[in-house]
Amino acid sequence: MIICMLLGWLYFIRRILSALFLTMVVIVASNITISIVIAAPLLVQDSLAVEYDIVVHIDPVEQTIKGRSVIATTSSHELTLMLGQRFKVTHAFIDGVTLKPSGYGHLMHTWSVPASQRNVRRYIEIHWDGKLSPLNTSLDHQQTLGRAEPVSGSLGTFLPDSSGWYPRIAGELSSYRISIEMPSGQRGIVAGRLIKESETSESYHAVFEFPFPSEGIDFMGGPYIVTTDMMKSAGGKRIQLRTYFHPQIKELARGYLDKVKGYIDLYESRIGEYPFTEFSIVSSPTPTGFGMPTLTYLGINVLRLPFIRNTSLGHEVLHNWWGNGVYPNYQVGNWSEGLTTFMADYAYKERIGPEAAREMRLGWLRDFSALSLGQDSALERFATRTHGASQIVGYNKAAMMFLMLRDLIGYESFDRAIQAFWHHQRFRIASWSDLRHAFETESGQDLQIFFKQWLTYTGAPAVHIAKAIRRQSDSGYRVTITLEQTGVSALYSIRVPIVVYTKDSKETKTFDLDRGRQTFSFKLRAKPLEVALDPDFRLFRRLTPDEAPPILRQIMVNQAAVTVLLSEKGGAHVAGYELAKKLQNRIPKIVLSKDAFTATSVLVIGLQEQVDRWISSHKLPVRPVIMRSNGTAHAWTVKHDGVTLAIVSAKDTTSLKALVRPLPHYGRQSYVVFDGAKAIERGTWPARVQVVKLN
Numbered sequence: 001m002i003i004c005m006l007l008g009w010l011y012f013i014r015r016i017l018s019a020l021f022l023t024m025v026v027i028v029a030s031n032i033t034i035s036i037v038i039a040a041p042l043l044v045q046d047s048l049a050v051e052y053d054i055v056v057h058i059d060p061v062e063q064t065i066k067g068r069s070v071i072a073t074t075s076s077h078e079l080t081l082m083l084g085q086r087f088k089v090t091h092a093f094i095d096g097v098t099l100k101p102s103g104y105g106h107l108m109h110t111w112s113v114p115a116s117q118r119n120v121r122r123y124i125e126i127h128w129d130g131k132l133s134p135l136n137t138s139l140d141h142q143q144t145l146g147r148a149e150p151v152s153g154s155l156g157t158f159l160p161d162s163s164g165w166y167p168r169i170a171g172e173l174s175s176y177r178i179s180i181e182m183p184s185g186q187r188g189i190v191a192g193r194l195i196k197e198s199e200t201s202e203s204y205h206a207v208f209e210f211p212f213p214s215e216g217i218d219f220m221g222g223p224y225i226v227t228t229d230m231m232k233s234a235g236g237k238r239i240q241l242r243t244y245f246h247p248q249i250k251e252l253a254r255g256y257l258d259k260v261k262g263y264i265d266l267y268e269s270r271i272g273e274y275p276f277t278e279f280s281i282v283s284s285p286t287p288t289g290f291g292m293p294t295l296t297y298l299g300i301n302v303l304r305l306p307f308i309r310n311t312s313l314g315h316e317v318l319h320n321w322w323g324n325g326v327y328p329n330y331q332v333g334n335w336s337e338g339l340t341t342f343m344a345d346y347a348y349k350e351r352i353g354p355e356a357a358r359e360m361r362l363g364w365l366r367d368f369s370a371l372s373l374g375q376d377s378a379l380e381r382f383a384t385r386t387h388g389a390s391q392i393v394g395y396n397k398a399a400m401m402f403l404m405l406r407d408l409i410g411y412e413s414f415d416r417a418i419q420a421f422w423h424h425q426r427f428r429i430a431s432w433s434d435l436r437h438a439f440e441t442e443s444g445q446d447l448q449i450f451f452k453q454w455l456t457y458t459g460a461p462a463v464h465i466a467k468a469i470r471r472q473s474d475s476g477y478r479v480t481i482t483l484e485q486t487g488v489s490a491l492y493s494i495r496v497p498i499v500v501y502t503k504d505s506k507e508t509k510t511f512d513l514d515r516g517r518q519t520f521s522f523k524l525r526a527k528p529l530e531v532a533l534d535p536d537f538r539l540f541r542r543l544t545p546d547e548a549p550p551i552l553r554q555i556m557v558n559q560a561a562v563t564v565l566l567s568e569k570g571g572a573h574v575a576g577y578e579l580a581k582k583l584q585n586r587i588p589k590i591v592l593s594k595d596a597f598t599a600t601s602v603l604v605i606g607l608q609e610q611v612d613r614w615i616s617s618h619k620l621p622v623r624p625v626i627m628r629s630n631g632t633a634h635a636w637t638v639k640h641d642g643v644t645l646a647i648v649s650a651k652d653t654t655s656l657k658a659l660v661r662p663l664p665h666y667g668r669q670s671y672v673v674f675d676g677a678k679a680i681e682r683g684t685w686p687a688r689v690q691v692v693k694l695n
């Protein structure tokens with residue numbers, strides 16, 4: 001299961017357990033059979049094959065599940081079998097012999113299945129039943145996934161793999177066949193190919209097969225209306241497309257199916273044939289959003305947002321190549337989110353135009369610069385998105401790394417490497433070094449340093465123009481420019497774009513900077529007037545304060561940020577506290593007004609008059625013009641004496657309370673004006689690129 005960055009406000013928890021247990025197994029699958037290849041050097045000898053054959057009956061009204069599973073394995077290792085503790089096991093056998101009673105894990109029944117002789121096929125059979133939790137549609141995305149709880153109701157059923165809803169062997173990729181029974185009117189779906197489906201007046205029945213190595217099974221069900229379509233893959237294979245939508249959004253089905261076709265076509269032409277024979281979009285009654293092989297599960301209200309089909313949908317489709325077609329090796333870093341962000345979210349911006357793409361790059365760099373020093377970790381340590389900082393590194397920094405790589409080796413080599421990587425790694429676990437190998441082979445360049453610095457260093461280089469001089473010569477002009485990289489523990493080897501402006505034109509020069517301070521010079525016929533450092537933001541670097549004006553996120557992600565509540569008691573105090581807690585996703589550090597400037601990051605919350613008084617008593621810049629006349633509440637950032645402040649000011653307690661839900665979604669803004677809970681104005685203070693006039 002790949003969980004995606006669907007919206008800024010959706011935070012995600014991956015099945016960490018699965019990730020930790022992943023072994024390095026190389027598995028090759030043909031269309032019909034699965035062969036397990038045990039290859040050196042990554043592999044644990046005697047790696048195992050696991051196949052599940054499951055029959056399950058789920059009743060969303062009664063909130064019950066009853067199932068039978070036969071697990072076939074050829075492993076000779078000792079295995080751990082797990083099932084959610086809420087379920088009751090009625091039969092459990094291994095090769096016809098009753099399994100010993102289970103142990104008690106924290107949330108799971110666990111059984112130890114003893115080691116056996118090699119190459120013997122063993123069968124474990126388990127029958128189980130139990131109650132599911134009632135569906136609570138008021139949960140947000142984080143709660144939907146984070147609770148790892150199997151939930152069911154007439155509006156929807158979601159059984160995440162991590163809830164232990166079926167007996168599974170811990171930490172092993174496996175194939176499966178699952179037969180689902182539900183009451184009539186309900187539909188159930190898991191990742192894989194639908195091979196049988198029938199419905200009577202009493203019940204619905206469907207059989208799914210997933211013949212590829214899978215990390216686990218997530219089950220979704222609901223009162224779905226299914227709309228289908230079909231397309232042919234690049235290789236002529238039939239791909240079945242479906243939407244499983246709640247009745248209230250059934251009219252959106254056609255638009256989504258058409259978009260999916262476009263995305264599959266696009267990525268087949270860029271990468272290679274779509275690896276599966278189906279793709280489904282499934283609606284969820286909770287505002288969740290993530291993807292699995294062959295399907296994506298999106299909240300009803302998420303699906304209603306018009307931009308989702310132009311952004312997140314393509315991202316989810318692409319995960320069938322990156323993440324669910326080639327698996328990241330989580331122990332040595334997850335490259336799949338960065339590559340997917342680069343080839344989906346970023347590529348769509350490039351398609352709109354250079355300005356939109358530049359805006360996205362600037363946004364990434366601005367987000368990164370909002371982190372305080374030392375708050376990020378090296379990209380190779382990113383496994384999954386758990387908080388804002390991990391997304392800024394694992395998605396954005398990684399996507400920017402692919403952009404710099406394409407700038408370095410050229411579009412053609414880049415595309416060939418992507419295709420070769422897919423060709424060689426399909427249905428295998430691949431790491432960053434496999435990617436490096438593909439890019440080195442296709443470009444003929446040694447990329448050791450490039451990959452090493454972007455993957456293993458924390459932080460980013462801070463680069464500036466130390467000196468720039470123009471001299472007249474016989475044939476024109478000579479410019480000498482000195483570049484410096486500062487504030488980094490290790491020096492980077494980077495290509496710095498410098499744009500030279502003359503009266504009528506501009507020209508981009510690229511300089512290879514690999515020392516702390518280096519001087520470069522070049523000739524020009526026309527008179528150069530000024531030089532700018534990376535004005536298009538193509539280099540991953542720490543922006544200067546002018547380039548990165550403060551955004552609200554700075555006080556959201558900075559763990560050292562303190563909060564001043566200007567109302568010391570009453571409703572405005574309570575609402576201010578709630579807002580601070582929600583913004584920072586932690587218990588806020590409340591300080592007295594007089595101690596505010598002892599921190600470098602300060603959140604100030606109060607009612608309008610209190611805020612105005614506080615601003616003037618601290619001699620801060622006055623409330624920005626854009627906020628003076630309208631709205632019921634304002635939030636804005638200001639930098640003063642090295643301190644970044646986010647100031648939140650509301651007309652009254654009700655207006656302050658109204659910000660608790662929406663304001664955390666505006667972290668990328670420098671200012672927001674609210675009318676009640678609705679943002680009516682927002683924006684970032686302009687970025688000023690580094691420019692030096694030539695004299």
Ligand SMILES: [Zn+2]
Pocket residue numbers: 002003004005315319337340
């Ligand atoms: Zn993703």
